[in-house]
Amino acid sequence: MAGAMRAISAQRDQADRRRCALEAALQQSECGVVIISADQTVLFANASAQAILDAGDGVELRRNALRPTRYHDAVRFHAALDAVVAPPRHRESQRERGAMLLLERTGAERPLIAVIAPANRGHASDVGADGDADAPSGGAAAIVRLMRPETSFAHGFETICQLHGLSPVETQLVASLARGMTLGEAATSMRIKTDTARTYLKQVFAKTDMHRQTDLLQLFLRYQRAVSGEMLFDAA
Secondary structure, eight states: HHHHHHHHHHHEEEEEHHHHHHHHHHHHHHSSSEEEESSSSSSEOHHHHHHHHHHTEEEETTTTTEEEESHHHHHHHHHHHHHHHHOOSSOSSOOOOOEEEEEEOOTTTSSSEEEEEEEEEGGGHHHHHSSSSSOOTTSSSEEEEEEOOOHHHHHHHHHHHHTOOOHHHHHHHHHHHTTTHHHHHHHHHHSOOHHHHHHHHHHHHHHTTTOSHHHHHHHHHHHHHHHHTTTTEEEE
């Protein structure tokens, strides 16, 4: 009996250590991370997410539930969250399906990016007899990532630019374009001529094997999908 109790205690200690390590890693993320249960209550929000919630920057916490501040965004958000938490029986793909939404922000030109993904990645222990993946009561069912484009877009592109060997000025140009600037606006912000910016852009295209500005955005989105586990994302 004593040996069994020691084994149970050791398992609990190991689970606590894993939980603390995971929480520490999430707290260091520049991306806001919110973990949501099957009944759509918030189980955890890291520091970046809490800062967004405290500011009411596109989303807020109401009765311990995550909710966009704009009504029309809230309708789309909860429809997408419902689809992720309780996916349909007949999926188009065996991969889990997530959703990416743009949420309006008060006093900000660019929207907040919300990526909803299932926390339950189809582990055998989480799949019921009917073939549906069901999160245990009170357990994590969905993970919502919240990204401010003025910080998250630039950070993501910087990582990609480093991988492709872009210079600091080329990286700055790509980050400006990622924020939604035109080439002329990016040139003005960088205090260079538009023709010079166009030359830098051609160099970026050559190094990344891209041919259009939209290709660069797609490159970033592929990077985000890779970080999120190569899921399918619906525009909601």
